[in-house]
Amino acid sequence: MLIALASWSAESRARPAAPDPASITGDDRGEEAGLPYIQCVPYARKVSGIQLYGDAHTWWPQAAGHYARGTRPKAGAVMAFRPYGAMQLGHVAAVSRIVDSRTVLLRHANWSPIDGRRGQPEDNVRAVDVSPANDWSEVRVWYAPLGGLGTTHWPVSGFIYNRKPLANERLTVLASAGTPAAKPAYTSRIGPDFLKGIVPETTRTPARRQYALRETPVTVTPSLKNDPIGRIIASRLR
Template sequence: MRGVVRKGFFAVLGAALCGGALALPAQARLLDYVGECVPFARAASGIQIFGNAWTWWDQAEGRYQRGSRPKQGAVIVFARSDRLRLGHVAVVSRVVTQRVLMLTHANWSRQNGERGHAEQDVTLTDVSRDNDWSMVKVWYKDMDGLGSSTYPVYGFVYGTPVKGASVPRARPATELTGTDPDYVAAIIDAYE
């Protein structure tokens, strides 16, 4: 079944890249995805940027609005680091507090012993000294909590095109967030 889901997902991605619809067919739910973070973030956010995750920040300049405040549907762009050689991209699914949010992403935690799986509404917390989202901690399913590692972040790419840009307005996937996310657990995770 996993092969069918992957093929269906990538067929939809291919159609989306060529101007087709971005909606996933019933047999290829967004959360069934297994693979890299970049194609997942593109499908989940609707933001049409390609290439390694860490390059999204610069690629968005002049195309999509960018900033340092989280908004639902925005893509958070992690910088390259020793632990993230290609960076990482994830999509903000919920803003919980000024320093806690939930994100939906792929290829972070191990599930069933392998990386690449999609995860919905996981906790991310701002640990930057200036409260500017430049350094974060991410919840790991493997550890069932926030790790001790911190990760540098460039900022958020929003789905709104810059005036005069020839890119479509992004439309996040309907599965970006769950119907009943656990806000209390996210806050507890962030402040444990």
């Protein structure tokens, strides 16, 4: 009996109380300890109806041209997680409900260990957008062993919707794929009538110079021939 208790105590110390979900990959295969092992990919495919295959991190590029994609959550859409840390294969989860602009409920599998077992499905668990711009590029997700949201900010590529992309959506994807954003064209704040009345220099006639600038003043002697008052004043000054 003592030997059995010692063995159980050692095993419990070796097993972490709350495994990090980052250690759960998006496309683990097989069964664990003889129990059914549900992967996130087939579960997301089943509950969303989106027919994509392969590792979770390939769903986002695979959807291009086949399914509409975007950055806003919608019921039935698949949230595509990017690989992060030890979660090397990414993750996919279906949105079951929109709660508010920052909160959704998810249906996914192989995230939280439940009753000590990995690969279990979870329905209607909370995910919260923690991105600064409220664009759902980072989320915190409910983690069962903690009984609340995990502390990790998981990176998200976006949402895959179960419908065909529109023409303008395809063009947007093509324009944004690997292409730096173009600088906006400069718009002048000068009104269209700013140049009215301005004559080009080539057509202007130079004004005639009226005065010549000289270094010394020039004394001009007026003619007294037609100035009788001037003659009187001049005679008195002699």
